[in-house]
Amino acid sequence: MPTIRDVARLAGVAPCTVSNTLNGTGYVAKTTRERVLAAVRELGYQPSAIARGLKLGRTNMIALIIPTISTPMFSEMIEGIEEVAAATNYNLILCRSARDPKRELTYLNLFRDGRVDGIILAAPKVDDPCFAEVSATTLPVVVVGGESPGQDVPSVVVDNRKGASEAIRYLLQLGHQRVGFINGPLTVFDSRERFEAVKDALRKAGVPFDEHHLYVEGDFTRSSGYAAAREIMSGPLRPTALFVGGDTMAMGAMQALKDLGFRIPDDVAVVGFDDIKYAQYFEPPLTTVRQPAYQVGSRATKMLLSLIEGKPLRRKHLVMDVKLVIRGSSERRRQPGGARGTSRHEG
Amino acid sequence: MPTIRDVARLAGVAPCTVSNTLNGTGYVAKTTRERVLAAVRELGYQPSAIARGLKLGRTNMIALIIPTISTPMFSEMIEGIEEVAAATNYNLILCRSARDPKRELTYLNLFRDGRVDGIILAAPKVDDPCFAEVSATTLPVVVVGGESPGQDVPSVVVDNRKGASEAIRYLLQLGHQRVGFINGPLTVFDSRERFEAVKDALRKAGVPFDEHHLYVEGDFTRSSGYAAAREIMSGPLRPTALFVGGDTMAMGAMQALKDLGFRIPDDVAVVGFDDIKYAQYFEPPLTTVRQPAYQVGSRATKMLLSLIEGKPLRRKHLVMDVKLVIRGSSERRRQPGGARGTSRHEG
DNA sequence: GTCGTATAGAAAAACGTTTTTGCAAAACCG
């Protein structure tokens, strides 16, 4: 690899002149500039990002610490993050935490070594030790899908309370009196918010919530949704509707319902959360609370970039809107014919 | 951020002694070591990855240039790559190419600046200008899902020919005489191989292949699969089976078949390619050629790391095995009850 | 006692940039 010195030698100038030419800083005469640029082309010179980073104190890289990559919701979020980063000339370093606070902490510490300009921490656990670490460090960090009451870390979350209570109100309005709730683990911020909102909504409607027989926690996987639905449906308070805090779990739950001989939505209505790309192609198509994963990612990245640039944030905590999308898993409707929407994504 | 000099000052030694202590190089007395380590702890010192990278000439980072992130197959591949990288103390830089050779080229050039130690280039087009660029550069690169006859770039691909011919033979064996083929774009390596294999398999069986009425190219999206199926099914040679080169497209194709009033598999059998996580939950579950996306990623990464370490590759071109997985979309079988397999993944 | 030889640590060069400072020459202004 040629260095700036090689270019300088070939062009018959000093290294700083090459730097000035390439960066448009300082004074450099037109003829000199052309000589330098010719030398650059001839040698195929490219400034070392590392040396540059060392000198400038920034690397134009951001890190993303996220539980998993291949989950539809997180995939879309990553895409939102990547898009904004790339458009702003930043590169994205991807780290899988597997929801393990230890791994999160390892990465968080690792990245204090100047290799990134900022970090997006996705879906840390409630009371995750990361929060303490984050507010102790000077590196810009924004959290998505999590908040910590004590430390005031910038964050982007979705309106879990609205989504959950809307889902419950909708099911009650359809006439359901016994609603089962399959939630994610309460260590997850979203799950905790949805849990509160579901209880609230039911209480306000005067419907009792039996935490023993109508509530099960899964771990967001399809199989956990399957098991949870089996458990609830074979309990003494067999519900006529199921609210599931995650579409993949809802997929498993629907499978369980079918295997148990229940018809959806006739015997049991199902409402999910997320609106992953596949939800509309479930059989029947899944009614679910849409959360804008892509936008969560892109907004968080914009916040982080502001932080990096030293600009003040207009709002330190963003709550993204959600929306109940009604499809066939909750009520019988006219069979939609033809293509139902298209997808930007390939597969 | 404290530097090595601060630590040295506090410990009363020279910077090099701190370096030697931390890296286990050179001689350093036990008492000195302890003083240094104490100083490191007290200051919360962490060596700058950038300065280190500059001096050592490596960064422990690899870049991945990949068409999309949120596609199930690519997501899994990314996970395989990340896993191996993380286990070997490498970080992964993620770049979305959108299958645009220009963007690929931009990244490829960008990364010659020393910020990464190697590159994985996923799914470049056939005759992608990248190949020339790659073989011109000295940076280790391995290509997945692509090969270039001219340049001898290390690669990992799946056995598209075997998969496609097996799928076709299977459908013929079921008694189908007119088989439609919905392929990806021929600019994609995999599609091209599958195209050849399908033609071969049909020719060998003495079944004519009507490229006009039984062959359509989509772009891997669900909607393109939908449109392609509609086109083929409304042509003059209405087939009784459809082989679709991509599960997401197959999903769209199945939707089209249903909308047109065909029963699957009774009227039309469908076989896909990929075996994405959701394929087994399609309605009916999709018969498809399983390709080991995760392993493709992990093997490619291992190859790249070998290259980076300067170790010779045992095999420069890997062809990963594929396997036809028979489910309900191709033939009626006993209805499987209970949980059908579990998933490692959440979501 | 002098000579190797481990041991322990310091000094300084190097990695490839950017940036400050410095110094001419040219241009401008009265």
Add this chain to the structure above:
DNA sequence: CGGTTTTGCAAAAACGTTTTTCTATACGAC
């Protein structure tokens, strides 16, 4: 024409490490 400002470029310091080279002490062996 003298002085100021602008223009054009070079020298050198700096970023924070690692590594080579060097010095110094202690320890045996001869």
